[in-house]
Amino acid sequence: MxxxxxxxxxxxxxxxxxxxxxxxxxxxxxxxxxxxxxxxxxxxxxxxxxxxxxxxxxxxxxxxxxxxxxxxxxxxxxxxxxxxxxxxxxxxNHVSADSPRFADVRERGDASPWAPMFLTLSSVFPEGATEEDLAGIYRPRPGLPFTLMTLGGRRRLVWTTFTSEQIDLDLRQxxxxxxxxxxxxxxxxxxxxxxxxxxxxxxxxxxxxxxxxxxxxxxxxxxxxxxxxxxxxxxxxxxxxxxxxxxxxxxxxxxxxxxxxxxxxxxxxxxxxxxxxxxxxxxxxxxxxxxxxxxxxxxxxxxxxxxxxxxxxxxxxxxxxxxxxxxxxxxxxxxxxxxxxxxxxxxxxxxxxxxxxxxxxxxxxxxxxxxxxxxxxxxxxxxxxxxxxxxxxxxxxxxxxxxxxxxxxxxxxxxxxxxxxxxxxxxxxxxxxxxxxxxxxxGGECRWVTDGTRGTATWRAGTGSVELSFDVSDATFQVREGDRVLMSDVSPAEA
The missing domain is CATH 3.20.20.80 (Glycosidases)
Incomplete structure (x- = not known):
């Protein structure tokens, strides 16, 4: 940017x-x-x-x-x-199907001033969509991202990526x-x-x-x-x-x-x-x-x-x-x-x-x-x-x-x-x-080193440092500041 x-x-x-x-x-x-x-x-x-x-x-x-x-x-x-x-x-990406703007679109369809705000199938595919077009749409849930709804008396395929209660916005408008x-x-x-x-x-x-x-x-x-x-x-x-x-x-x-x-x-x-x-x-x-x-x-x-x-x-x-x-x-x-x-x-x-x-x-x-x-x-x-x-x-x-x-x-x-x-x-x-x-x-620089199941992460700024050493095989660990143990898997250090 x-x-x-x-x-x-x-x-x-x-x-x-x-x-x-x-x-x-x-x-x-x-x-x-x-x-x-x-x-x-x-x-x-x-x-x-x-x-x-x-x-x-x-x-x-x-x-x-x-x-x-x-x-x-x-x-x-x-x-x-x-x-x-x-x-x-x-x-x-979307608003509630119960939002006042979409409620107006439900009632008035394209006559609503808010109609361009919401996506339908034809908003993206004005000439119609092929099987390949529809099969290629990525969605985090099964099925196609459309819900059949009546807008101003007309049956439309409204774009609903997540659920039928969440109406997708057309951010081009x-x-x-x-x-x-x-x-x-x-x-x-x-x-x-x-x-x-x-x-x-x-x-x-x-x-x-x-x-x-x-x-x-x-x-x-x-x-x-x-x-x-x-x-x-x-x-x-x-x-x-x-x-x-x-x-x-x-x-x-x-x-x-x-x-x-x-x-x-x-x-x-x-x-x-x-x-x-x-x-x-x-x-x-x-x-x-x-x-x-x-x-x-x-x-x-x-x-x-x-x-x-x-x-x-x-x-x-x-x-x-x-x-x-x-x-x-x-x-x-x-x-x-x-x-x-x-x-x-x-x-x-x-x-x-x-x-x-x-x-x-x-x-x-x-x-x-x-x-x-x-x-x-x-x-x-x-x-x-x-x-x-x-x-x-x-x-x-x-x-x-x-x-x-x-x-x-x-x-x-x-x-x-x-x-x-x-x-x-x-x-x-x-x-x-x-x-x-x-x-x-x-606030300084971090260095990570791993060796088998063991790892070490060290943060350092100036002369100060904090280090985490651990082993994922048994979940043992220590947090140290120089020679001082701040935390360990045995018990947290005294406040």
């Missing part, structure tokens, strides 16, 4: 739903200022718009410029941003751009300084392409980023795909997720194999946000082969991925199998639905080592609230909703949070996060 994006703090950030951790925006702020103080430089507040509990846990906003009043208002967002970075989602711009304006006025472009890879529908990460997608992302930079904000692009595609995307955007890291770390800790991590560290981009778990499932497309890059092997071979998925199912005592794929709605082809803690069999030592590896990998570390609290799969919530990803979206009440914060594995994570946030060595 030719312009200069604003700088942001690169310390750890929390990922949380306000209603599921804290109860609302004010409650989330109280946790960050209270028991979580000193651990995080920022927070990614998952969708808090109207409504936050729609068909896709807030990723189907009816009104993207309004805070759901059950959670607070924009003043509450502004107060949350005082002294910390706030990240929020700009849901650029001024109505759609003005809508997205109004969302960015509203957020940045409330102090949001990092914008997560949700599902942006699907926005560039072009004939003769896969309709995923096309030139139009890059052009739109660049336009949004420039608009955000003018408002003192940066953008994080959320794209799942082949790892080489991520490397390419990173060259054109502010920030990308390191979605390859979670399955590679799981593979290392369950198969005793650091070779894929070594290969990834050699090529991964530096402008990344690292995660172990998020509100979605654990991705495997990010380390595997992909139809988007035919002939290019992944970071893990197909047999390694199959073995990893089966180990996750075994470690979770089968609960992840009941939440994944055809076993649950909101079907995703490339994710295993499981908490990261259960994916490692509830093994505190292996889980803590996974977190330390994340914190020592270059990038901005984000920690999901369920992972922070070492949560188990919520099978009761899965049974209530039938949505596979809900196993990793537990609703914590106050007593549960307090109880979780007393667990040694949670206290150790907070200690590691505070170290990552405050130690000056993390």
């Amino acid at each position: 030719s312009d200069h994006p604003p700088t942001i703090a690169d310390g750890p950030q929390l990922i949380a739903y306000a209603d599921r951790l804290g109860g609302d925006l004010a409650g989330l702020r109280e946790l960050l200022d209270g028991p979580l103080a000193g651990a995080f430089d920022g927070v990614h507040v998952l969708p808090f718009f109207d409504p936050y509990d729609g068909a896709d846990a807030g990723f189907d906003p009816r009104d993207h410029t309004t805070v759901d009043p059950r959670l607070g208002d924009w003043d509450a967002v502004r107060r949350l941003s005082e002294g910390r970075l706030v990240m929020a989602d700009v849901i650029v 001024p109505q759609a751009w003005d809508y997205v711009a109004s969302v960015i304006d509203t957020m940045t006025r409330a102090g949001v300084r990092l914008l997560r472009l949700d599902a942006v890879g699907y926005t560039g529908k072009e004939p003769g392409t896969s309709c995923f990460m096309t030139p139009s997608t890059y052009a739109l992302t660049d336009r949004i980023a420039r608009y955000a930079h003018e408002r003192d904000a940066r953008v994080l692009v959320e794209v799942h795909g082949h790892y080489l595609q991520q490397v390419e995307i990173a060259q054109a955007v502010d920030l990308v997720y390191d979605f390859a890291l979670p399955p590679i770390v799981l593979h290392a800790l369950t198969a005793g194999d650091l070779a894929p991590l070594e290969r990834w560290l050699a090529v991964r981009p530096s402008n990344t946000v690292t995660v172990l778990d998020t509100h979605d499932g654990i991705g495997v497309v990010d380390v595997g082969e992909s139809d988007l890059r035919p002939g290019e092997p992944g970071l893990l071979a197909p047999a390694q991925i199959d073995a990893l998925v089966e180990r996750i199912h075994a470690n979770s005592e089968g609960t992840s199998r009941r939440a994944t794929g055809a076993a649950a709605s909101n079907l995703d082809l490339y994710q295993v639905n499981c908490t990261f803690y259960d994916a490692l069999g509830g093994d505190d030592r292996r889980f803590l080592l996974a977190r330390l590896i994340q914190l020592f990998v270059p990038g901005i570390p984000q920690v999901y609230y369920v992972g922070l609290l070492a949560g188990n799969n919520d099978m009761d919530l899965l049974a209530a909703t039938g949505v596979g990803r809900d196993v990793n979206r537990h609703r914590y009440v106050a007593g549960e949070v307090e109880e979780a914060l007393e667990r040694p594995v949670v206290r150790a994570q907070l200690e590691a996060l505070r170290l990552r946030r405050t130690h000056p060595a993390f």
Whole structure:
């Protein structure tokens, strides 16, 4: 990008739903200022718009410029941003089928001034689509991305990449751009300084392409980023795909997720194999946000082969991925199998639905080592609230909703949070996060060395350094500052 994006703090950030951790925006702020103080430089507040509990846990906003009043208002967002970075989602690909604009299109069809804002089959293929055109469209779920609807008395094939309740936008049209711009304006006025472009890879529908990460997608992302930079904000692009595609995307955007890291770390800790991590560290981009778990499932497309890059092997071979998925199912005592794929709605082809803690069999030592590896990998570390609290799969919530990803979206009440914060594995994570946030060595250079099942990561700035040494075969580890042991697999160092 030719312009200069604003700088942001690169310390750890929390990922949380306000209603599921804290109860609302004010409650989330109280946790960050209270028991979580000193651990995080920022927070990614998952969708808090109207409504936050729609068909896709807030990723189907009816009104993207309004805070759901059950959670607070924009003043509450502004107060949350005082002294910390706030990240929020700009849901650029779609809106709720219940949005007022689309409701007007349902009633009036092409007579509605909002009709050009929404995509139908003919919006992209005005001369009609061939079988080859339709078969080539990339989609994260089975079937074609269209829903038969009646618009103004006329039957139409409306473009719905994810679910029939989420109507895709035509970002080529001024109505759609003005809508997205109004969302960015509203957020940045409330102090949001990092914008997560949700599902942006699907926005560039072009004939003769896969309709995923096309030139139009890059052009739109660049336009949004420039608009955000003018408002003192940066953008994080959320794209799942082949790892080489991520490397390419990173060259054109502010920030990308390191979605390859979670399955590679799981593979290392369950198969005793650091070779894929070594290969990834050699090529991964530096402008990344690292995660172990998020509100979605654990991705495997990010380390595997992909139809988007035919002939290019992944970071893990197909047999390694199959073995990893089966180990996750075994470690979770089968609960992840009941939440994944055809076993649950909101079907995703490339994710295993499981908490990261259960994916490692509830093994505190292996889980803590996974977190330390994340914190020592270059990038901005984000920690999901369920992972922070070492949560188990919520099978009761899965049974209530039938949505596979809900196993990793537990609703914590106050007593549960307090109880979780007393667990040694949670206290150790907070200690590691505070170290990552405050130690000056993390502002310097990082060097990784692997040898068989052993690894060493050293951050150094000036004469100061911090080193993580570990062995994935038995999950032993130490964090040292010179001769001083800060943390070990035996117990966290005294505060």
